[in-house]
Amino acid sequence: MGLFFNETITEEKKVDTKSNWREIENFILDYAAISKFIITTNEGLPLVSQDQNYSELIACKMIERLEALSSDFADDVTSVSITLSNKSFIISKKFNFVFILEINDGAEEMVKRRLQNVLSTYEKFFVSYKDYI
Amino acid sequence: MKKVLEEINKTKGVLGSLIVGGDGMIVLSALPTEYDQDYVSALVASAVDTANKAISGIDDDEFKMCIIEGNDKNLFIFNTKIGFLFVMSKVSTNMGLIRVECKKSVAKINQF
Numbered sequence: 001m002g003l004f005f006n007e008t009i010t011e012e013k014k015v016d017t018k019s020n021w022r023e024i025e026n027f028i029l030d031y032a033a034i035s036k037f038i039i040t041t042n043e044g045l046p047l048v049s050q051d052q053n054y055s056e057l058i059a060c061k062m063i064e065r066l067e068a069l070s071s072d073f074a075d076d077v078t079s080v081s082i083t084l085s086n087k088s089f090i091i092s093k094k095f096n097f098v099f100i101l102e103i104n105d106g107a108e109e110m111v112k113r114r115l116q117n118v119l120s121t122y123e124k125f126f127v128s129y130k131d132y133i
Numbered sequence: 134m135k136k137v138l139e140e141i142n143k144t145k146g147v148l149g150s151l152i153v154g155g156d157g158m159i160v161l162s163a164l165p166t167e168y169d170q171d172y173v174s175a176l177v178a179s180a181v182d183t184a185n186k187a188i189s190g191i192d193d194d195e196f197k198m199c200i201i202e203g204n205d206k207n208l209f210i211f212n213t214k215i216g217f218l219f220v221m222s223k224v225s226t227n228m229g230l231i232r233v234e235c236k237k238s239v240a241k242i243n244q245f
Binding site for chain 1: 199
């Protein structure tokens with residue numbers, strides 16, 4: 001089970017928020033091709049992750065690079081996928097969140113579809129998340 | 134090799150392509166004239182560097198490919214034996230098809 005970073009929300013709403021993040025985590029991890037994932041705010045604050053040290057290190061670095069790419073290409077970069085010999089990474093920015101997924105080789109397209117599915121399924125929660133804080 | 138780029142450019146949604154050396158110098162270009170080739174090739178080298186930095190410390194494996202999706206364009210960068218194959222496409226396009234075409238082109242480029 002992953003870690004949840006929601007210390008500023010009220011007690012009443014904490015249950016709903018945590019429950020939603022847990023559902024999202026299970027939904028993502030249900031797909032075997034995804035080996036690790038992190039969800040952070042646009043500012044790099046980790047919300048859900050399998051490992052706190054991993055998340056903080058990776059998220060900050062990835063978001064910084066995403067911004068650098070947007071600046072270089074004079075376009076708002078919404079998603080970057082990086083493929084190595086044995087694994088891939090997808091960094092996707094949506095609804096003021098950054099989704100960082102580590103994927104076993106060869107499944108990027110399937111994982112992108114999976115992520116789209118997560119985003120549409122939980123769109124209402126993502127859009128209104130700020131209301132919970 | 135020029136033919137390889139011309140073939141990719143025929144894929145639906147592709148705006149142009151070029152091959153860039155690891156140092157950011159153009160090896161071959163099939164970009165439309167409206168784009169500054171020197172600028173684009175420098176950006177490609179910079180993007181690869183950025184991608185490598187993003188994953189440094191996580192994995193030291195060899196860089197194969199990077200796809201950057203923007204609001205305006207999608208950019209595909211593939212590692213080849215002679216440098217990086219760069220392909221630029223419209224946003225509303227079949228990305229899977231372009232990826233397949235790029236992989237075929239990489240195989241051809243690696244034969245030169």
